Amino acid sequence: MNLRKGPGTSYSKIRQLNKPESYVVWAEKDGWLNLGDEQWVKDDPSYVKLSKKSTVDSSIVGKRVVSKVNNLRFYDAPSWRNKDVAGSVDTGLGFTIDAKVNVNGSPQYKVHNSKGKTYYIKTSEAYVYVVK
Known part of the structure; x- marks a missing residue:
């Protein structure tokens, strides 16, 4: 697809x-x-399963996700693979949240930077926090 x-x-x-x-x-x-x-x-039902329910947590969209640690990896695609690593952020730096996505059973935030480039970053509270 x-x-x-x-x-x-x-x-x-x-x-x-x-x-x-x-x-x-x-x-x-x-x-x-x-x-x-x-x-x-x-929208091809043989490939796409469209669930018509609200799955967006609107309480996080538009907020900032900020790293609690140095060298936190972020990705070019919804992935955990090394080949998709786009870079890393240090403590206090972050992105604006667009959505929360499921990647191989584990969540990531779909985010964008100040230039509008989309990335993906882990959601674990051990590594990041959302600015309220």
């Missing part, structure tokens, strides 16, 4: 989505689902 830059196959492919990734759907258009930040996937 391809993640695309717009609602149609004419838009460029961003990357491949794999099981068991899960996302919040922000909008639907012409049979396509928007996963935020101009990321779209075809």
Whole structure:
């Protein structure tokens, strides 16, 4: 299942989505689902299980997640793999939260930096806190 830059196959492919990734759907258009930040996937029931319930914890969206430790890794994709590590943040630094996603049974925050670039970071309170 391809993640695309717009609602149609004419838009460029961003990357491949794999099981068991899960996302919040922000909008639907012409049979396509928007996963935020101009990321779209075809609403194909043979690949996509769409649950029409509110799974977004709106109490965290727009808030900052801040690292409690030095060298906390963050990722380019919803992943725990070393090859997807984008960098690390030190104590007191963080990102703005867009959503909470499930990655192989463990949660990550989908976040963005001040330039709008999307990343993923762990949610464990041992490593991060959310600024209320």
